[in-house]
Amino acid sequence: MQSYPNHWEADVVLTDGGTAHLRPIVPDDGQLLQEFHAKLSAETIYYRFFAPYPRLSQRDVKRFTHVDYEDRVALIATISGVMVAVVRYDKVSEDEAEVAFVVADEHQGRGLASVLLEHIGAAARERGVRRFIADVLPENRRMINVFREAGYTAEQTFDEGVIRLTLDLEPTDYSQEVMRAREQRAEARSISRLLFPESVAVIGASRTAHTIGQTALRNLLAGDFQGPVFPVHPEAKAVAGVRAYPSVLDIPDPVDLAVVAVRADMVADVVAQCAQKGVHGLVVVSSGFGEVGPEGRARQDQLVLTARAEGLRVIGPNCLGIANTDPKVSLNATLAPEIPARGTIGFFSQSGALGRAILQRVAQRGIGLSTFVSAGNRADVSGNDLMQYWEEDPATEVVLQYLESLGNPRKFSRLSRRLAQHKPVVAVRTGGSSQGVPTGHAANALELPDYAVTSLFQQAGVVRVEDITQMFDVAQLLAYQPLPAGPRVGIIGNSDSLGLMVKDACTRMGLKPHDPVDLGPNATAADFEQALSAALDDDEVHSLVVVFIPALTPISGDVAEVMRRTAATSAKPIITTYLGYQGLPEELRRLGPNGETVRGSVPSYPAPEDAVRALSHATRYAVWRGRDPGRHPELADIDRAGARAIIDATLSDPQARGSSPHSVWFTSEPLHAEEEESAVAPEEARQLLACYGVPVWRDIPVSSADEAVAAAEEIGYPVVIKANAPDLRLRAGGSGIRSDLRGTDAVRGAFEALHGRLGDDAMLVVQAMAVPGVPAVIRAGENPSFGSVVAFGLADVTAELLDDRAYRLAPLTDTDAADLVRAVRSSPLLFGLPAGASSLADQPDVDALEELLVRVSRLVDALPEVAHVDLDPIIVNATGAHVLGARVWLRETPDVRLDYGPRRLRVPF
DSSP: OOOOOGGGOEEEEOTTSOEEEEEEOOGGGHHHHHHHHHTSOHHHHHHHHSSOOOSOOHHHHHHHHOOOSSSEEEEEEEETTEEEEEEEEEESSSSEEEEEEEEOGGGTTSSHHHHHHHHHHHHHHHTTOOEEEEEEOTTOHHHHHHHHTTOSEEEEEEETTEEEEEEEOSOOHHHHHHHHHHHHHHHHHHHHHHHSOSOEEEETOOSSTTOHHHHHHHHHHHTTOSSOEEEEOSSOSEETTEEOBSSGGGOSSOOOEEEEOSOGGGHHHHHHHHHHHTOOEEEEOOOOSGGGOHHHHHHHHHHHHHHHHTTOEEEOSSOOEEEEOOTTTOEEEESSSOOOOEEEEEEEESOHHHHHHHHHHHHHHTOOEEEEEEOTTOSSSOHHHHHHHHHHOTTOOEEEEEESOOSSHHHHHHHHHHHTTTSOEEEEEOOTTTOOOOTTOSOOOOOSOHHHHHHHHHHTTOEEESSHHHHHHHHHHHHHSOOOSSSEEEEEESOHHHHHHHHHHHHHTTOEEOOOEEOOTTOOHHHHHHHHHHHHHOTTOOEEEEEEOOOSSOOOSHHHHHHHHHHTTOSSOEEEEETTOOBOOGGGOOBOTTSOBOTTOOOBOSSHHHHHHHHHHHHHHHHHHHSOOOOOOOOTTOOHHHHHHHHHHHHHOGGGBOOOOSOOSSTTOOSSOOTTOEEBOHHHHHHHHHTTTOOBOOEEEOSSHHHHHHHHHHHOSSEEEEEOOTTSOOOTTSTTEEEEEOSHHHHHHHHHHHHHHHOGGGOEEEEEOOOOOEEEEEEEEEETTTEEEEEEEEOSHHHHHTTOOEEEESSOOHHHHHHHHHHSTTGGGGSSOOTTOOSGGGSOOHHHHHHHHHHHHHHHHHOTTEEEEEEEEEEEETTEEEEOOEEEEEOOOOSSOTTOSSOOOOOOO
């Protein structure tokens, strides 16, 4: 019997936005199971057992609750400690099992059956089950649809009045799409319930001025919330002129959202009362949780676990709150007295302390928001949840995220990449130099250099900026102007010097400026209108920067009127440095029917450099969005089963494994160098890589000059002798290698020289001499923050000193691989002729290098036991990309691989 599988436990979001807790069944669940069965309708029981079965016998209870977690497995779903669904499988052969489940009548239609099937399927695959068999009555259409819509490959037969469904549990692209689509709908719904409450209770509403409880209450009332607001105070009859109640349970009407402003040690009781009341979600503005130390962190973790078990989502704790400017709601459940006007920007901020200042800056610029969420310690609801909501929110066109930590970076990359295909995502992530995580945040520190994080953000289409000011600079362009169709910038102004500043800034930031059109200090509105019209009619102009400074004559709004009127119908973005204003000054705004600022408003910047920087971000994003994301090439010669056999054999044989790596990832930063990681013997590493179509050149270890000569004769001249020790450089031309050896004497001399200087520890080998080319290095493996990551760079001293590396998430598309090769600063060496080359036929085969990157990425993505792959050096020449050295490290499979497997909420600790 297997031990209790803790990693099968999970909190999940249901289709209506509520939550449930999934876990394996245990013998002590007998009473829960009996109570669950007793509440089932006769129809539900008949569908499950094909016969009336009003009560479970003690024998049945024991059989159902005593499982071995191997051949007999059962998972249950609970809400508020009550069992609401159960699924089980029983093996009928080595790789096949019968599966059945039942959901309580009052919880049917909430997606429990689908999520249970995902989790029991993952558990079954882990135990070697490859197919499920399910017998279903024909009239049980709901259950048949659950199986059919699971996304697995299914077969159906009909015999003796029963439909038999056979499901192949091997994940497919379609099953993954189905699972992700359900995840998106459920998580979006859970956020929608928070942002669109019909009623709000403020628990901890105080009669004392300037306390957080009274502030939250007054802001709700002043914000003209469209539903009832219920203050909760243990003694007061009224707070802020509104009738108060001793507890949330005493409120006679339904409560959708609770703003919690009580002491931290009282929050647990409040959660229990809210669950009993049927509240959908909590906004915990109280402090005293993870940010105050271990005791507070334990309290915070318990808050989340308790809330989810009760079916609630939590924003916070230690947060500023949430806001929704939709006039149907007018929700200001924040500690900020005013929120910006209605707009199309969704804003997520982790910082509660900065939240109020951020909202003030937004309002000062004249920018409008659709929704605002300050998550504080981000113990439960995170930026990932908000992206799921904003993806389909018609009121949100641009997404801003102020991030102090990333709880699930791989999921962030996946969601942002999908969202950014049709809505811009702009992010500020603090802690770039330290890679630290603020105290109290439920997240781990990122274990990649900050520039690597930026590279992965770029792959996902995220516009990463350096600070909040730049975020708003970019946001006001993306929210109110169209995207540029290309990099060519027209420049119009009434100052020659400022026009040249714009041109210089464009050149520095990778744009292609036209010569400035200087209208002179006395230019009129008509002059600007004529110049704007000419520039917009020019197909070689993709965007316009207009510079306007005070003239000697009195300033009027005529020029602003021309820009605003022109921008209203322009398909090209127009931005300006207008009188040094920042944001959307009134004279440059277009207003909608309800007085809100709408598209076509012209954003202004205080300095030309600020305007151009924002434009360069928008241009790069437009290029990313307009390009082909690529495809995952078909690689017919992959032998995953063979690779799996090699891994299993190696992990089960300690003698086949070497020592742990000390530093195999990005110069000084190990990817995940933990003690359980073990180096694979060279021959097994070669075989493993060959299973994914990555041939590694043979080398022969030698310990004497005679052995070196014999090896050279066997391989054939010319050869190289090189050090193969893990702590020595393997770069061509380095001090640990002798190249182009063409005879016995040369081989003997090279061996004696290297052995005399490096000793036996050098582990000298003889290898065939590759045709000269460009040396490169590929490193890939499992990063604890982002999952499978691939790094690429050239293998020379200069690139190493400059840490010239680029990074992408695996698996790579063909477009990702091409981008990765071109992302390093030294990449031009791959696209020119090498020294001594006489024709284009000698140019390095970059296509072969890109295919090699795709293959390595496919390997590390498919096989989580592969901790690291280090291909070094790779010689890229006219005949291909040749791997001359390779090392592989394995590790035992982690319990739960980040963002893989069935959908689940992030564990809060």
